[in-house]
Amino acid sequence: MxxxxxxxxxxxxxxxxxxxxxxxxxxxxRAPHNRRSNWTGDRQTLHEIGSLIQLRHQGPCDTDDGETYLRAALPWIITKAGGFLSEDHEARVADWCRVSVPRLDRAAIRECIAEARERDGRQRLWWSAQELGDLLRLTTDERERSRITRIRPAGMTPRRFAAYQKGREAVKAKARRIAQGSTPREQSKAQLEPWFALNMSRATYFRRQQAGTLPSQIRDRETVSSAAGTKYLQPATDRSHIAERTVPGPASKPRPSQGVGAVGHTPSGKARAVPPGRAVALPLPEGGVSEHPDMLGGGEWRQIGAPLSDYAGGVLPDNLVRAVRDAQRVRQMTQEAVARQIGVSRPQLANALQGRFGLSRSAAANLLTWLAA
Structure with a gap:
């Protein structure tokens, strides 16, 4: 069973x-054939050490630095051979030395192997990327020319190496931008500042560039192949003639929008600047309106909307501020509506009424016109 x-x-x-x-x-x-399928990080490190030897000596190492190269490469050679317990690990090391460091004798090779075995007993066989770079005295130029990625340059702290990598990424990104047709940053107008050479401000430069009236743009329009002429420029002011300037288009008018009110759709438009002396407001009653300042019966009566013709701009006097507030209250207008009537913004009017800033002459004339309407 x-x-x-x-x-x-x-x-x-x-x-x-x-x-x-x-x-x-x-x-x-089914798997695609890949010749480098067995390529590992250990093989990459060993290959980079060989590339460094090839770069420095144009072939195998023929100087006394062979022992240094062997000490650096031993951990990866031993791993590739199968460890220290492998029977042919010494033969593998000898084969590598015969190709890369042929001047190294067998006694020096055995001494390096014994040192590596002692480090392996202390679990310190492997070199870090920074220790390997310090041992090989690798420079940044050698690292970039040999395309080494697993060994850091000598004497690099973590912060310095991070800054070094950041700089390399910046260089690569700049090369990609140039390949895509972008202008390098050092050739940009913000760095060259061409408006100083033309004796104009930055805003004027870009405004003329948009209008097509810069001297370089005017020279580009010339049909002759000789030296750039100056017939379009006035000799005294270095400005272009009227015929060469861009013709301004018609002024844009406010587009009426439909707003629904109590009596149906009413057209309304955005606020525009009001010319001096053309303020429009609801008229006050004939003879003015008197209002008692104190509801308990105290105080004196005062006239609302009295014209004050001596104000020509600047900080508003107290009596004018009081007259503006009284007229706004009697006409039942918002501060936004009053500001629109006199051609200023609401914050500008609020600052003027608080005494923080003054009004211009045109705004002062509109304000007096609005009070006397």
């Missing part, structure tokens, strides 16, 4: 192995 169960189990195991082998074979057939 037990023999039957053992035979069934053995057959099941054989079937499972056959299925696994079939699946592995199918995956191997």
């Amino acid at each position: 037990f023999d039957i169960f053992d035979r069934i189990a053995a057959e099941a195991v054989e079937r499972a192995k056959a299925q696994n082998q079939a699946v592995a074979l199918e995956r191997k057939i």
